[in-house]
Amino acid sequence: MTIYTKVILNLLLLSLKLVATSELESKPGISSIEVKGKQFINSQTGEPFLIKGLAYQPGGSADVNEDQDPLSEPTICSRDIPLFQQLGVNTIRVYSINPDLNHDYCMSLLAMAGIYLILDVNSPLPNQHLNRYEPWKSYNPFYMEHVFKVVKQFSNYSNTLAFFAGNEVVNDFKSSQLSPRYVKQLIGDIKMFSDKHCPRTIPIGYSAADDLNYRVSLSNYLACYNDSTPMQIVDFYGVNSYQWCGQQTLKTSGYDLLIDAYKDYSRPVILSEFGCNKVLPRKFGEIEGIFSQEMLKVFSGGLAYEYSQESNNYGLVEILDEGDIKLLSDFHELKNQYCSIDLANVKVEISKDDMGDVPCVDQYKNLNVNMEIAEELSKDLIEDGVEVEVGKHIAINLNKIHINEAIYNADGTPWKDNTGLKVVYDLFPQTKEKTVSKHDEKGKERKETTDSKKKNTATSIKCLSIYDWVVIISAITLLVITMF
Numbered sequence: 054m055t056i057y058t059k060v061i062l063n064l065l066l067l068s069l070k071l072v073a074t075s076e077l078e079s080k081p082g083i084s085s086i087e088v089k090g091k092q093f094i095n096s097q098t099g100e101p102f103l104i105k106g107l108a109y110q111p112g113g114s115a116d117v118n119e120d121q122d123p124l125s126e127p128t129i130c131s132r133d134i135p136l137f138q139q140l141g142v143n144t145i146r147v148y149s150i151n152p153d154l155n156h157d158y159c160m161s162l163l164a165m166a167g168i169y170l171i172l173d174v175n176s177p178l179p180n181q182h183l184n185r186y187e188p189w190k191s192y193n194p195f196y197m198e199h200v201f202k203v204v205k206q207f208s209n210y211s212n213t214l215a216f217f218a219g220n221e222v223v224n225d226f227k228s229s230q231l232s233p234r235y236v237k238q239l240i241g242d243i244k245m246f247s248d249k250h251c252p253r254t255i256p257i258g259y260s261a262a263d264d265l266n267y268r269v270s271l272s273n274y275l276a277c278y279n280d281s282t283p284m285q286i287v288d289f290y291g292v293n294s295y296q297w298c299g300q301q302t303l304k305t306s307g308y309d310l311l312i313d314a315y316k317d318y319s320r321p322v323i324l325s326e327f328g329c330n331k332v333l334p335r336k337f338g339e340i341e342g343i344f345s346q347e348m349l350k351v352f353s354g355g356l357a358y359e360y361s362q363e364s365n366n367y368g369l370v371e372i373l374d375e376g377d378i379k380l381l382s383d384f385h386e387l388k389n390q391y392c393s394i395d396l397a398n399v400k401v402e403i404s405k406d407d408m409g410d411v412p413c414v415d416q417y418k419n420l421n422v423n424m425e426i427a428e429e430l431s432k433d434l435i436e437d438g439v440e441v442e443v444g445k446h447i448a449i450n451l452n453k454i455h456i457n458e459a460i461y462n463a464d465g466t467p468w469k470d471n472t473g474l475k476v477v478y479d480l481f482p483q484t485k486e487k488t489v490s491k492h493d494e495k496g497k498e499r500k501e502t503t504d505s506k507k508k509n510t511a512t513s514i515k516c517l518s519i520y521d522w523v524v525i526i527s528a529i530t531l532l533v534i535t536m537f
């Protein structure tokens with residue numbers, strides 16, 4: 054190799070490094086998201102926030118127990134969060150967690166990765182959700198305690214975007230007659246509790262079943278204002294929608310009807326689940342629809358269903374026995390779609406204006422909203438508070454993270470593109486590199502016994518900008534020219 058080539062090779066390496074570090078330059082903190090009018094906004098910049106989201110509940114929502122939930126395991130979060138970044142998501146939705154566990158590590162890693170959380174306050178365990186057919190039994194102090202613990206613990210993370218007070222509680226005729234009043238009550242309870250005991254007030258939403266008979270009238274009922282129960286107003290509404298299957302347009306999918314149904318709604322609306330699997334392979338063409346100019350007049354993005362392959366066949370990845378990951382074709386399809394949407398260049402036309410309170414009326418179509426309810430039930434807990442460890446971000450030293458789980462392509466060959474976690478936000482600009490969390494130590498201990506061949510690096514080459522490509526290509530051209 055001539056000295057000349059060496060110099061140019063070094064130049065090439067340097068330019069690659071430059072690209073990596075320009076990506077690496079992390080901003081301090083991650084700012085919280087608020088609701089303003091019909092928009093989610095970044096509390097720091099005031100810019101509208103659109104959700105490029107993903108549902109995350111490995112093992113299904115029943116896989117929550119005393120020892121483990123989706124945000125309690127440092128090693129699992131270290132494995133999965135870089136993949137969320139690869140997919141280009143900025144928000145995940147988790148359906149159930151156990152507030153008696155510690156979630157600082159996973160929430161901090163998510164924050165460093167620039168990813169927000171929307172969390173359902175319920176779980177399938179007994180006394181941890183409303184029973185849609187007998188809500189008066191399940192709306193009890195044990196249940197309220199669970200909900201308040203979740204809210205109190207997660208409200209202190211700046212990257213907690215929102216809570217869902219319920220998911221598809223109203224999903225058929227019987228539940229539509231029995232449970233709407235309880236959902237509204239619960240929303241008010243959470244807000245009163247938050248006001249008194251939480252460091253930050255997090256937007257409270259509801260995620261509605263894919264059923265046109267109920268979801269529009271329920272959205273209006275949950276957002277209406279009643280003088281005697283002023284806190285019982287939902288902050289945003291989520292619509293679970295699986296109506297865009299295969300190749301569709303706004304019209305053939307019926308998205309145009311969704312736009313129409315919510316165009317005058319006073320709050321932000323999102324697709325709290327999407328990703329029809331009736332036509333396979335999934336191409337996620339709806340993402341183009343969700344981020345179309347028409348849709349962005351009313352909707353603030355959505356959450357693809359879902360990360361892990363479960364029995365209902367919606368997965369992007371399969372989690373193998375040893376915790377290794379197999380990327381399915383859905384993973385690449387979703388990544389392509391999300392990476393093709395550059396949020397910085399998307400024009401948001403959702404109204405920022407406060408639409409004011411819409412007074413409640415006596416009747417809502419297809420719903421019974423006139424039930425008697427034990428309104429005093431939550432009063433003591435709201436007064437006294439609940440005992441729970443409040444969440445806080447911790448410093449994580451990325452050099453100490455070793456991901457031991459292998460990641461494979463669908464055909465079983467090793468996946469080559471793993472670039473590890475890219476730090477977007479530095480949570481502790483001052484104390485950089487000094488602290489190693491106790492979780493981190495734990496994760497390290499557990500993992501250092503096995504190999505560390507898949508060592509994490511803090512760079513990422515996903516979604517390179519045009520500038521980056523120009524630098525790389527010019528360097529390569531220079532190299533080629535000098536070699537000949």
Ligand SMILES: *[C@@H]1O[C@H](CO)[C@@H](O)[C@H](O)[C@H]1NC(C)=O
Binds near residue numbers: 279281282414
């Ligand atoms: C307002 O709330 C009170 C107390 O819960 C209830 O009795 C009344 O029916 C509600 N009014 C409307 C219009 O929903």
Ligand SMILES: *[C@@H]1O[C@H](CO)[C@@H](O)[C@H](O)[C@H]1NC(C)=O
Binds near residue numbers: 209443444
């Ligand atoms: C809330 O979070 C902040 C910043 O992460 C932390 O300093 C504070 O101690 C937390 N609050 C509690 C009560 O733990």
